[in-house]
Amino acid sequence: MTASRTPCGFIPPYLLDHIADRGTDAQRARARGTLQHVRSLLHNPGPPGLKAAPGPAPGLATPGQPQRRIHDAGGRMELPGALRRSEGQGPSGDAAVDEAYEALGATYALFWEVYGRDSIDGRSFPLIGTVHYGQEYENAFWNGEQMVFGDGDGEIFQRFTRSLDVVAHELTHGVIESEAALVYVNQSGALNESLSDVFGVLTKQYRLGQRADEADWLVGAELLTERVQGRALRSMAEPGTAYDDPLLGKDPQPAHMRDFIVTRDDNGGVHLNSGIPNRAFYLAAMAIGGPAWERAGRIWYDTLLDRRLANDADFAAFAALTVRQAQGRFGAGSAEARAVTQAWAEVGVEVTS
Amino acid sequence: MSGKTLPALGPDTVVRLSRQGGFAALPHLAAPREIDFSACDERQRGQVCSVLERCLPVAERAVGGADQRFFQVELRYHDAGRASEWILTVPEQAAPGELVELWQCGPGER
Numbered sequence: 490m491t492a493s494r495t496p497c498g499f500i501p502p503y504l505l506d507h508i509a510d511r512g513t514d515a516q517r518a519r520a521r522g523t524l525q526h527v528r529s530l531l532h533n534p535g536p537p538g539l540k541a542a543p544g545p546a547p548g549l550a551t552p553g554q555p556q557r558r559i560h561d562a563g564g565r566m567e568l569p570g571a572l573r574r575s576e577g578q579g580p581s582g583d584a585a586v587d588e589a590y591e592a593l594g595a596t597y598a599l600f601w602e603v604y605g606r607d608s609i610d611g612r613s614f615p616l617i618g619t620v621h622y623g624q625e626y627e628n629a630f631w632n633g634e635q636m637v638f639g640d641g642d643g644e645i646f647q648r649f650t651r652s653l654d655v656v657a658h659e660l661t662h663g664v665i666e667s668e669a670a671l672v673y674v675n676q677s678g679a680l681n682e683s684l685s686d687v688f689g690v691l692t693k694q695y696r697l698g699q700r701a702d703e704a705d706w707l708v709g710a711e712l713l714t715e716r717v718q719g720r721a722l723r724s725m726a727e728p729g730t731a732y733d734d735p736l737l738g739k740d741p742q743p744a745h746m747r748d749f750i751v752t753r754d755d756n757g758g759v760h761l762n763s764g765i766p767n768r769a770f771y772l773a774a775m776a777i778g779g780p781a782w783e784r785a786g787r788i789w790y791d792t793l794l795d796r797r798l799a800n801d802a803d804f805a806a807f808a809a810l811t812v813r814q815a816q817g818r819f820g821a822g823s824a825e826a827r828a829v830t831q832a833w834a835e836v837g838v839e840v841t842s
Numbered sequence: 843m844s845g846k847t848l849p850a851l852g853p854d855t856v857v858r859l860s861r862q863g864g865f866a867a868l869p870h871l872a873a874p875r876e877i878d879f880s881a882c883d884e885r886q887r888g889q890v891c892s893v894l895e896r897c898l899p900v901a902e903r904a905v906g907g908a909d910q911r912f913f914q915v916e917l918r919y920h921d922a923g924r925a926s927e928w929i930l931t932v933p934e935q936a937a938p939g940e941l942v943e944l945w946q947c948g949p950g951e952r
Contacts, residue, residue: 566935628864630864630865630909630911631908631909632908633907662908663908666908673907673908709866722866736870737868738868738869753916753929755862755863759863760863760865760867
């Protein structure tokens with residue numbers, strides 16, 4: 490047996506039954522099957538209608554007021570789990586529940602107070618989160634209806650609600666889904682990931698009242714345990730430097746197009762190559778100065794809502810639209826437009842007008 | 843992928859299993875496992891094929907969106923003497939326990 494890791498030696502009963510049947514005509518017929526499934530990604534049909542989520546009763550949704558509901562999966566992998574805290578209720582006493590509640594509120598506040606957006610779909614979409622999902626679950630995700638957070642394994646990761654920017658990252662996936670719906674593969678997928686990182690860190694900076702030059706520009710800075718040699722999961726300022734650990738290896742994110750990673754893993758490296766547009770945003774925000782959510786963030790938000798942004802956009806197409814949005818909002822020769830153009834040039838993305 | 847069938851997998855087949863995606867998409871967590879059929883006995887090959895067949899009804903083409911994890915099964919094999927490749931992706935929530943077990947532990951002992 491050649492395998493990259495040690496076998497456990499467990500064979501499920503149904504497999505024993507199956508193995509006993511080896512060599513039958515039926516099985517040989519199955520084995521002769523030649524229908525070949527080569528993975529081909531479907532083209533995204535565009536901004537979808539978000540799946541229906543039970544929201545407030547008609548007439549009760551108030552723009553500017555989030556509708557949060559935090560559930561507890563109790564270690565199971567079933568959603569949404571038991572309701573633990575609804576909008577307006579006081580702290581539950583469960584750290585994960587209360588972190589999720591506060592972080593979703595902070596993310597709602599960024600989108601509403603800065604960009605005038607009422608929740609994920611612009612129409613008071615309920616902010617539903619589930620915590621304590623699975624056993625030692627090392628992930629957080631958006632499933633089209635709600636956000637889900639694991640507790641981490643305690644060895645590498647702590648619970649995923651500890652980082653405000655992680656919760657905001659997942660909510661932003663919902664915003665992207667209801668706007669540009671960037672296809673989650675290759676460069677459009679990396680843009681999807683990057684936009685989630687951008688509004689994730691902007692939520693944190695807005696909450697803390699930090700200027701661009703005061704922020705750490707880290708994603709998931711509160712996730713890694715003390716056993717890991719690393720600062721965070723990702724660094725937008727210096728992609729590729731977030732961690733360097735004997736077990737995890739070195740942060741593989743590229744910071745420039747010359748280091749772009751071509752891979753079939755991770756949907757074409759969506760969490761890897763996002764380092765390139767991440768750094769472009771960081772550079773633009775730093776060059777523009779002041780709070781990043783005000784001007785750099787506004788340009789990126791306008792681009793996300795720009796109907797010219799195709800759902801399979803590559804970095805160059807996205808970059809070109811950010812420049813056009815900067816020119817449109819701040820002027821063709823504005824410092825903001827020049828900063829955005831220069832930022833993309835510094836990461837090796839050519840902007841064609 | 844209901845209704846799909848596995849291609850004919852000869853003794854020169856190599857199966858690569860990995861868990862992909864997720865917010866923390868660290869290469870370490872993908873933990874790819876390669877199973878070389880040339881080093882397996884008939885029973886082990888049958889076990890692997892059985893697990894893969896069980897995955898067919900729950901496989902999806904577009905997976906992993908918005909940090910959702912998925913299992914990726916890559917097959918390298920020969921079809922009429924020509925090198926071929928076949929990729930199957932299964933959302934984590936739909937993955938059969940046997941696939942997770944195979945990814946974690948490999949096939950049973952010879």
